[in-house]
Amino acid sequence: MKLYNANFSPNALRVRAVAHELGVDLEIVQVDIRAGDNRAAEFLARNPNAKVPVLEDGNFV
Structure with missing residues (x-):
């Protein structure tokens, strides 16, 4: 599972x-x-809302 993450995001x-x-x-992908x-x-x-976090599991987002 991938988590698109920004460190300051609660x-x-x-x-x-x-x-x-x-x-x-989780595989953490940093988003600056x-x-x-x-x-x-x-x-x-x-x-499309350009917000974090985004959790991706295979083809499911």
Whole structure:
């Protein structure tokens, strides 16, 4: 499972905490919002709202 994460995002922190408690292994993909990574076409394909966190499990987003 992949988590598209921004370190200062409280919602991403919640996802990481719950995954940790459940023992779910996450591949963390850092999204630099200040650099505009969330506005890149690759990220917008996952979340057109350009917000983090985004959790991706195979083909399910």
